[in-house]
Amino acid sequence: MAHLPTVLDVGRIAGVSRQTVSNVINTPDIVKPETRERVEAAIAQLGYRPHASARRLRTQKSSTLGIRLDPMANGISGAVLDRFLHAVTEQADRRGLRVMLFTADSPEDEIEQFARMRDGADVDAFILTSTFYRDPRTEWLIANGVPFVTFGRPWGIDDMNDPRHLWVDVDGWSGVHQATEHLLGTGIRHIAYLGWPSPSGTGDDRRRGWREAMVTRSHLSELELDALAMVAEDGVGNGRAAVEALRATGTPVEAIVCASDSLALGAALAVGADIPVIGYDNTPVAEAVGLSSVEQPLDEVAAGVLELLMGPTGADVLDRDAAAGVPRHRLVTPRLVVRERSTLL
Amino acid sequence: MAHLPTVLDVGRIAGVSRQTVSNVINTPDIVKPETRERVEAAIAQLGYRPHASARRLRTQKSSTLGIRLDPMANGISGAVLDRFLHAVTEQADRRGLRVMLFTADSPEDEIEQFARMRDGADVDAFILTSTFYRDPRTEWLIANGVPFVTFGRPWGIDDMNDPRHLWVDVDGWSGVHQATEHLLGTGIRHIAYLGWPSPSGTGDDRRRGWREAMVTRSHLSELELDALAMVAEDGVGNGRAAVEALRATGTPVEAIVCASDSLALGAALAVGADIPVIGYDNTPVAEAVGLSSVEQPLDEVAAGVLELLMGPTGADVLDRDAAAGVPRHRLVTPRLVVRERSTLL
DNA sequence: TACCGCGATTTGATCGATCAAACTACGCTA
DNA sequence: TAGCGTAGTTTGATCGATCAAATCGCGGTA
Numbered sequence: 001m002a003h004l005p006t007v008l009d010v011g012r013i014a015g016v017s018r019q020t021v022s023n024v025i026n027t028p029d030i031v032k033p034e035t036r037e038r039v040e041a042a043i044a045q046l047g048y049r050p051h052a053s054a055r056r057l058r059t060q061k062s063s064t065l066g067i068r069l070d071p072m073a074n075g076i077s078g079a080v081l082d083r084f085l086h087a088v089t090e091q092a093d094r095r096g097l098r099v100m101l102f103t104a105d106s107p108e109d110e111i112e113q114f115a116r117m118r119d120g121a122d123v124d125a126f127i128l129t130s131t132f133y134r135d136p137r138t139e140w141l142i143a144n145g146v147p148f149v150t151f152g153r154p155w156g157i158d159d160m161n162d163p164r165h166l167w168v169d170v171d172g173w174s175g176v177h178q179a180t181e182h183l184l185g186t187g188i189r190h191i192a193y194l195g196w197p198s199p200s201g202t203g204d205d206r207r208r209g210w211r212e213a214m215v216t217r218s219h220l221s222e223l224e225l226d227a228l229a230m231v232a233e234d235g236v237g238n239g240r241a242a243v244e245a246l247r248a249t250g251t252p253v254e255a256i257v258c259a260s261d262s263l264a265l266g267a268a269l270a271v272g273a274d275i276p277v278i279g280y281d282n283t284p285v286a287e288a289v290g291l292s293s294v295e296q297p298l299d300e301v302a303a304g305v306l307e308l309l310m311g312p313t314g315a316d317v318l319d320r321d322a323a324a325g326v327p328r329h330r331l332v333t334p335r336l337v338v339r340e341r342s343t344l345l
Numbered sequence: 346m347a348h349l350p351t352v353l354d355v356g357r358i359a360g361v362s363r364q365t366v367s368n369v370i371n372t373p374d375i376v377k378p379e380t381r382e383r384v385e386a387a388i389a390q391l392g393y394r395p396h397a398s399a400r401r402l403r404t405q406k407s408s409t410l411g412i413r414l415d416p417m418a419n420g421i422s423g424a425v426l427d428r429f430l431h432a433v434t435e436q437a438d439r440r441g442l443r444v445m446l447f448t449a450d451s452p453e454d455e456i457e458q459f460a461r462m463r464d465g466a467d468v469d470a471f472i473l474t475s476t477f478y479r480d481p482r483t484e485w486l487i488a489n490g491v492p493f494v495t496f497g498r499p500w501g502i503d504d505m506n507d508p509r510h511l512w513v514d515v516d517g518w519s520g521v522h523q524a525t526e527h528l529l530g531t532g533i534r535h536i537a538y539l540g541w542p543s544p545s546g547t548g549d550d551r552r553r554g555w556r557e558a559m560v561t562r563s564h565l566s567e568l569e570l571d572a573l574a575m576v577a578e579d580g581v582g583n584g585r586a587a588v589e590a591l592r593a594t595g596t597p598v599e600a601i602v603c604a605s606d607s608l609a610l611g612a613a614l615a616v617g618a619d620i621p622v623i624g625y626d627n628t629p630v631a632e633a634v635g636l637s638s639v640e641q642p643l644d645e646v647a648a649g650v651l652e653l654l655m656g657p658t659g660a661d662v663l664d665r666d667a668a669a670g671v672p673r674h675r676l677v678t679p680r681l682v683v684r685e686r687s688t689l690l
Numbered sequence: 691t692a693c694c695g696c697g698a699t700t701t702g703a704t705c706g707a708t709c710a711a712a713c714t715a716c717g718c719t720a
Numbered sequence: 721t722a723g724c725g726t727a728g729t730t731t732g733a734t735c736g737a738t739c740a741a742a743t744c745g746c747g748g749t750a
Contacts, residue, residue, distance in 0.1 A: 004464055006706055017730050022708060032728060052465035053401035054706030057735050062398065064445075069434050082427040089414050089446045098467065099446040100409075101434045119349055120397035121736095122443065236633045265633055284424075285630045288581045288610055351736055362700050367738060377698060399736035402705050466706095 005046040014042035025050060056121060064098045065309075066123035068110055070130075080281050080296065081129055084151060087302035088127060095306060111140045118146050125309055127151065131167075133201075138165055149305045153329075155201025167329045168304040172202055172280075175294035175334035176209030179257045179278040182336055184217045188254040188276075191218065192228040194242055194267055195259035206259050206280065227251050232263060239266025247271070261286045261293055282337050290339045297332055304330040350391040359387035370395060401466060409443045410654075411468035413455060415475075424628050425641065426474055429496060432647035433472060440651060456485045463491050470654055472496065476512075478546075483510055494650045498674075500546025512674045513649040517547055517625075520639035520679035521554030524602045524623040527681055529562045533599040533621075536563065537573040539587055539612055540604035551604050551625065572596050577608060584611025592616070606631045606638055627682050635684045642677055649675040 007018040014021070016039060023031050024039040031039070042048075056062050067088065070081055089099045100123055104110035114137070117123045125147035131138055133156040141148045142164045149166040176193075183191050193210040196203035207229070214225055228251065232242040239262060247253060247270070255276040258264035264279025268291060271277065279286050282295035308330065352363040359366070361384060368376050369384040376384070387393075401407050412433065415426055434444045445468055449455035459482070462468045470492035476483055478501040486493045487509045494511040521538075528536050538555040541548035552574070559570055573596065577587040584607060592598060592615070600621040603609035609624030613636060616622065624631050627640035653675065 004706095007708095008706085018706090019708080019731080020729060023729085026708080030728075035728080047460075047464075049461060049464040051402070051706050052467050053398045053407070054735090055708075056398035057396070057402050057737085058706080058708045060735075069431055082424070082430075085446070086414055086448070090448050093448050101430070101444040101446065103431075103435050103438050115392075116394060119392075119394035122397050262633065269634075285633060288607065288630060349736095352738095353736085363736090364701080364738080365699060368699085371738080375698075380698080396736050399705090400738075402707085403736080403738045405705075 172206040173209035180213035239263035243270035517551040518554035525558035581611040584608035588615035
């Protein structure tokens with residue numbers, strides 16, 4: 001195979017040295033315009049492209065982000081992470097970054113992978129798609145000075161504002177609040193909520209969105225609200241069972257807001273087409289069966305992740321010092337997608 | 346930041362030269378056992394890991410596979426590609442390979458990306474998740490000697506057995522055949538098929554699976570079979586409409602086999618719980634609503650992809666010559682997952 | 691004793707780029 | 721005219737590993 005052109009080849013053709021070629025690519029301003037044009041022509045003529053590994057070796061940057069591909073991303077809501085992955089890859093492409101995947105069996109294994117990829121100069125930064133209180137992974141990353149951003153707030157007390165922990169999240173409170181408000185706006189008052197058991201950072205946040213909307217506008221008593229608050233582990237079957245159990249008590253239910261599309265589908269199956277049900281995540285399932293749902297703006301999340309990592313326009317991962325002026329986290333607002341369910345389910 | 350250990354550091358501690366350290370890592374057999382142990386101890390002590398970019402620069406291999414993340418992977422069946430991605434990443438990890446993502450707007454753009462990543466020595470090989478007749482991408486890859494494997498057969502006449510085009514695919518014929526056989530086994534004879542419009546390599550293949558099973562065992566006439574063969578673009582609504590149209594004609598229908606879970610969900614919504622419906626892809630939706638479906642063994646597909654690319658156990662992408670004895674393609678058999686739908690839908 | 695052969699290890703060169711320092715040419719000033 | 725600053729460019733060194741060739745050590749043979 002004829003060897004690919006290098007800076008030297010380009011320089012030879014343009015009649016300049018290798019470094020000048022390098023300058024044309026990396027710091028065009030310091031090159032005299034007419035020289036630059038000659039070099040650019042040579043680059044085009046040869047179809048030259050910088051050798052990524054060589055550059056990485058020299059600069060000690062990889063222009064690559066690492067994301068763990070969650071093994072349990074199955075289930076009805078797994079698609080959210082996949083859509084996020086799409087969004088991140090597109091945004092990263094736009095900035096000249098690559099996305100590299102890896103898998104891990106456990107948090108410890110994942111840390112092992114962090115170490116491996118960091119040491120191999122394989123990646124500049126990591127994106128984590130979920131974290132939990134006292135997550136050993138974020139602690140390790142912080143301790144070892146490896147840049148990272150999480151999609152999802154760290155729900156621990158102190159963590160949330162730790163300036164070393166960058167995060168982007170979707171405002172679940174707002175999403176569920178919007179959904180509830182939307183239903184309240186149709187004149188309905190007995191709106192039930194079907195969510196996950198406590199404690200769950202995300203789950204509790206969403207539940208509060210419903211509760212606070214209801215307290216403000218439903219004019220129901222605390223007791224009545226408690227009765228309308230259902231709890232179930234995620235899953236279609238669980239959701240259906242919970243709703244059937246609630247209805248068996250005779251509590252009036254005019255609509256149901258859910259913490260996920262899985263639960264919402266279960267709820268919809270339990271109540272039929274008469275009672276509005278709103279899910280969360282706007283998964284393909286919701287679309288398929290015509291279920292209203294809260295859509296997470298994953299493009300925005302992805303853009304936010306990269307912005308926290310590299311600044312508004314940068315093409316390099318900021319180190320901690322350079323990141324002084326940049327905000328440490330971002331909360332994006334989801335959007336309610338209203339659908340007519342009657343035609344399908 | 347204290348610099349990471351290099352082969353030189355390891356050698357210094359073990360009292361050997363850098364090359365011996367390299368040998369311990371790459372060709373342990375040629376190193377005297379006691380020396381090897383000393384070096385290994387030093388490696389462990391320092392927590393040394395080879396610098397990936399340096400190695401890549403020298404060896405001109407990246408140990409990385411490129412996969413395009415399909416932008417239109419939405420919809421109910423998009424999950425299949427995502428599960429495939431999981432499987433590939435896991436299998437690749439097992440062989441010490443990484444998976445790198447990229448996006449592209451068009452086949453031309455994708456070729457541009459191929460060129461960029463190949464020239465940058467970013468990836469050793471590509472995995473394509475779908476191809477079509479006279480696909481410019483595979484033609485480019487072949488012409489430029491870039492290794493690749495496709496998930497999905499090239500349906501063109503000559504392409505299928507082109508030894509330069511490696512592929513792995515799932516035997517859709519068999520999947521639908523199994524589904525039809527299963528229904529026939531329950532004593533039912535009027536089994537309809539709901540599939541995509543022709544021509545479609547994959548779609549026509551699946552349709553044949555149904556037809557041939559029916560011809561063999563249903564004892565229905567060609568005319569009756571034609572009447573039971575429905576055509577619809579993919580989508581829940583389309584599926585539902587097609588089934589409703591068929592039933593409106595009065596044609597007796599005792600069961601429906603479908604080319605996708607989307608169509609199957611539409612069919613199920615049209616016929617209710619009385620008539621068995623079998624989908625394809627075994628997506629989360631099928632599981633959620635309790636729909637039988639044909640499951641693609643994506644782990645097997647992923648394993649096959651890597652095997653074609655690197656041989657049964659290799660850790661390096663085979664070049665064309667080294668791949669002499671290795672088979673050029675593999676067809677894996679899907680599996681029917683039978684579910685009781687009545688409880689949910 | 692001198693030399694060969696061979697396993698084990700070391701040294702020199704290299705992959706392709708970028709950093710840092712040195713050099714050139716040229717205009718300006720004293 | 722010598723000296724100086726500066727924009728533009730070149731040369732030398734380096735990143736961390738591996739390849740290729742040279743060297744070392746040592747038992748065996750004539």
